Amino acid sequence: GAGVSQSPSNKVTEKGKDVELRCDPISGHTALYWYRQSLGQGLEFLIYFQGNSAPDKSGLPSDRFSAERTGGSVSTLTIQRTQQEDSAVYLCASSLVWGGIDEQYFGPGTRLTVT
Amino acid sequence: GENVEQHPSTLSVQEGDSAVIKCTYSDSASNYFPWYKQELGKRPQLIIDIRSNVGEKKDQRIAVTLNKTAKHFSLHITETQPEDSAVYFCAASIWGKLQFGAGTQVVVTP
Numbered sequence: 001g002a003g004v005s006q007s008p009s010n011k012v013t014e015k016g017k018d019v020e021l022r023c024d025p026i027s028g029h030t031a032l033y034w035y036r037q038s039l040g041q042g043l044e045f046l047i048y049f050q051g052n053s054a055p056d057k058s059g060l061p062s063d064r065f066s067a068e069r070t071g072g073s074v075s076t077l078t079i080q081r082t083q084q085e086d087s088a089v090y091l092c093a094s095s096l097v098w099g100g101i102d103e104q105y106f107g108p109g110t111r112l113t114v115t
Numbered sequence: 116g117e118n119v120e121q122h123p124s125t126l127s128v129q130e131g132d133s134a135v136i137k138c139t140y141s142d143s144a145s146n147y148f149p150w151y152k153q154e155l156g157k158r159p160q161l162i163i164d165i166r167s168n169v170g171e172k173k174d175q176r177i178a179v180t181l182n183k184t185a186k187h188f189s190l191h192i193t194e195t196q197p198e199d200s201a202v203y204f205c206a207a208s209i210w211g212k213l214q215f216g217a218g219t220q221v222v223v224t225p
Contacts, residue, residue, distance in 0.1 A: 031211060042204060043159070043215040056212060058116075091158065095211070101147040101166055104213065106158040 002026065004107035006092050012113045013082055021077045021110045025094030032075050033093040033104060034067060043091065049075065082114045117142040119207050121216025128195050128223055136219045138205035139187040147208040148181060148188050153218075154201045162203075163190070195223045 005024045013019050025032050034046040045059040049069045060066070064082075069075040079086055089111050093104040118141040128134045140148075146167040151159035165172045165179045165188065172179050176195075181188040192199055200223045206213040 033211070033213070035213075035215075042217045043206075043213070045212055045214065048212055050211060059212070101208070103149065103161050103164065106151075106160070108158050 004092055004094050004105050006090075006107040006110050008110060009108065010111045010113075012115060015084060015114055016081055018078065018080045019082055019112065021079075021090050021092075021112070023075045023077070023092030023094075023107060025073065025075070025092070026096075026105055027073075029094035029096050029105075030072070031095045031097065031102070031104075032069055033095075034075070034077050035091045035093065036088045037091060037109070038088045046077070046090075079112075082112075084114050087112055087114045117145060117207055117209055117212075117214040119205060119214050119216045121205050121219060123219060124217065125220045126222070128221070130195060130197060130223055130225050132195055134190075134192040134195055134199070134221055134223075136190045136203055136205065136221075137187060138189070138207075138216050139185075140207040140214075141186065142207070142209060143183075143186065144209050145207040145214075148179070149206050149208070149213070150179060150190050151204045151206065151215075152201045153204065159204060192221075195221075197223050197225060199223050 030051045032049040035043040048056040064080045067077045089109040091109045092107045095102040095104045121138045149164035153159045178191045202218045205216040
C-alpha cells in the first residue's frame with residue numbers, strides 16, 4: 001500500500017516568511033510524528049500526535065512552530081517567521097498504534113531552505 | 116528527558132568483516148529500541164528493533180542485544196557487504212517519542 005507522503009519535497013523561503021509542511025500518514029495509522037534532521041545530523045523529535053489525545057509538543061523548539069492533525073489523518077507543520085537556523089529536512093512518520101512499541105514509518109521528508 | 120549516545124561516529128570495515136555499533140540511554144522507562152538505516156538522500160528505514168522484555172534478537176546478518184541493567188544496546192552486522200554502507204541510527208522510545216543517537220557512518224570497503 002501507499003507509504004507516508006510529504007509535500008512539498010523542497011521548499012525555499014525567505015527569512016521571516018511563514019511555511020506549511022504537509023504529511024499524509026499511512027491509512028489507519030493512529031500515531032503521527034514530526035522530526036527534524038539538520039545537515040549531517042541525527043533526528044530531532046518535534047511533536048507527536050497519539051490518537052485522540054492531546055499531542056506531545058515537548059520537542060517544538062520555539063513558539064514559532066506549531067502543528068495540527070485534522071480528522072485523525074493529514075497533519076500540517078507550520079513555521080512562522082522562519083529563521084535561517086530552521087533550514088533542515090523535516091520528516092514525518094506514522095505508526096499503527098501509539099504507545100511507543102510499534103514501527104514508525106518515515107516519509108521522504110521536506111527539505112526546507114531559509115535564505 | 117531521554118538522552119541517547121551512539122558510538123562510533125564513523126566505522127570503516129572490510130567486506131566480510133563484522134560491524135558493531137553501541138548505544139547507551141539514560142531513562143530506564145524506555146521500552147522500545149529501534150535501529151534505522153539511512154542511505155544518502157533517502158528516508159530512514161527500520162532494520163531491526165527490540166523491546167525491553169527481550170535481551171537479543173536476530174534477523175539474518177543483523178542482530179541487536181539489549182542490557183537493561185547497564186542501559187545499553189548494540190547492533191551487530193556480520194558478513195558485511197558494500198550495500199550495508201549507510202548511516203545507522205539507534206533510538207530509544209518512551210511512549211512513542213523516539214530519541215535518536217547521532218548516527219554512525221558505516222563504510223564497507225571491497
